[in-house]
Amino acid sequence: MIHWKPATIFAFAALLGGCMTSPPAPTENYYRLRPEQTAPPGASHLPGTIQVRRFTADGLLRERALLYSDDGGHRVLKQHAYHYWMDAPANLLRDYWTVRLQGTGFTPVGQPTTRDLTLHGRLIRMERLLANDRVDIALSLELRVHRTVTGRDVLKRSYDVIQRASSDRVLDSVKAFESALQTIHVQFVADLVALPPQASRVDPQTERVSYDFRAPGSHHRPGSSSDWSRHRATTAPAVSTTNR
Numbered sequence: 113m114i115h116w117k118p119a120t121i122f123a124f125a126a127l128l129g130g131c132m133t134s135p136p137a138p139t140e141n142y143y144r145l146r147p148e149q150t151a152p153p154g155a156s157h158l159p160g161t162i163q164v165r166r167f168t169a170d171g172l173l174r175e176r177a178l179l180y181s182d183d184g185g186h187r188v189l190k191q192h193a194y195h196y197w198m199d200a201p202a203n204l205l206r207d208y209w210t211v212r213l214q215g216t217g218f219t220p221v222g223q224p225t226t227r228d229l230t231l232h233g234r235l236i237r238m239e240r241l242l243a244n245d246r247v248d249i250a251l252s253l254e255l256r257v258h259r260t261v262t263g264r265d266v267l268k269r270s271y272d273v274i275q276r277a278s279s280d281r282v283l284d285s286v287k288a289f290e291s292a293l294q295t296i297h298v299q300f301v302a303d304l305v306a307l308p309p310q311a312s313r314v315d316p317q318t319e320r321v322s323y324d325f326r327a328p329g330s331h332h333r334p335g336s337s338s339d340w341s342r343h344r345a346t347t348a349p350a351v352s353t354t355n356r
Contacts, residue, residue, distance in 0.1 A: 138193075138194045139194065140194050140195075140196065141194060141195050141196070141282065142196050142197070142198045143178070143195070143196070143197055143198060143282075143283070143286045144197075144198050144204070145204050145205075145207075145208050145286070145289065145290055145293065146290060147208045147211045147212045147290075147293070148212075148290075148294055161228045161229070162213055162228070162229045162230070162231055162257070163228070163229070163230045163231065163260065164206055164209050164210045164213065164231045164233075165206075165230060165231060165232045165233075166202065166203070166206050167202040167203070167205045167206045167209075167232075167233035167234065167235055168202060168232075168233070168234045168235070169200070169201060169202040169234070169235040172189060172191065173201055173202070173235050173236075173237075173238060174200060174201075174202065175191070175200070176196040176197045176198075176199070176200060176201075177191035177192055177193075177195070177196055177197075178191070178192045178195045178196065178197065178239075178240065178282065178285075179191060179192075179238065179239040179240065180192060180239060180240040180241070180242055181239055181240070181241055181242065182242040182243075186239075186241055186250075189239065192282065195282045201235055201238055202233075202235050205233060205235060205253070205293075206233070208293060209231065209233065209297075212297050213231075228259070228260040228261070229257050229258070229259065229260060229266070229304075230257065230258055230259075230260045231255065231256070231257050232255070232256045232257075232258075233253055233254065233255050233256075234253065234254040234256075235252075235253060236252035236253060236254055236270065237250050237251060237252035237272075238250070238251055238252075238289070240277075240282075240285045241274075242280075246276065246277075246280075247276075247277040247279070247280045247284075247285060248274055248275065248276050248277065248288075249274070249275050249277060249285050249288045249289055249292060250272075250273075250274050251272070251273045251274075251275070251289060251292040251293070251296070252270065252271070252272045252273075253270070253271050253296060254268070254269070254270045254271075255267070255268075255269055255270075255271065255296075255300055256268045256269075257304070266307055267303055267304065267307065269300075269303060271296040271299060271300065271322075272322040273292035273295050273296060273322075273324075274324045275288040275289075275291055275292045275295075276288070
């Protein structure tokens with residue numbers, strides 16, 4: 113019969129307990145979008161008021177998990193396991209646009225007039241693009257503006273931005289999304305300012321505005337258009353649903 117010393121039994125029990133202890137679970141992280149408070153150039157010339165409707169999204173974009181793609185052609189989308197938006201992305205974008213447009217010269221009124229506008233948005237793409245030595249983000253929005261009284265569109269445009277993140281941290285990707293939103297906001301306000309006073313409708317096709325800030329040596333400053341590489345292309349109108 114084997115007689116175990118108390119010290120040996122205690123050491124064995126401690127070793128066995130250590131083997132059965134599971135590692136701590138990873139921490140879940142939740143992210144918000146912080147709109148800048150500065151108004152873009154030309155904002156003070158915007159007429160009337162604007163009402164922001166709820167943004168729409170489809171598929172995985174309706175869920176809170178941040179999306180990423182790490183295959184060469186970025187055809188496969190995946191969800192981060194421990195990184196989430198604090199609300200559905202479409203809701204965050206609606207709130208972002210509401211705050212940003214408060215500083216653009218639009219003021220609230222009682223009864224709508226022919227100068228008042230309504231903004232509808234659709235989220236098309238919002239994902240991290242992972243590569244071996246870098247991380248980019250891709251953001252695409254369709255923004256449609258119509259006269260509140262007549263219901264006629266005055267602007268319908270898709271805005272695409274690809275932005276380099278400063279590191280592979282998810283937080284820096286969120287900051288890159290904020291920078292991309294600022295880029296879209298500046299161009300959107302410029303497009304509104306450029307509308308003719310009597311604009312009542314737009315061409316049945318949708319204009320697409322794209323920005324790519326991945327070029328080596330490019331330095332993007334939100335609110336500045338001097339260094340933007342921009343191209344426009346006419347595409348077929350995208351299908352959009354609106355929740356009133």
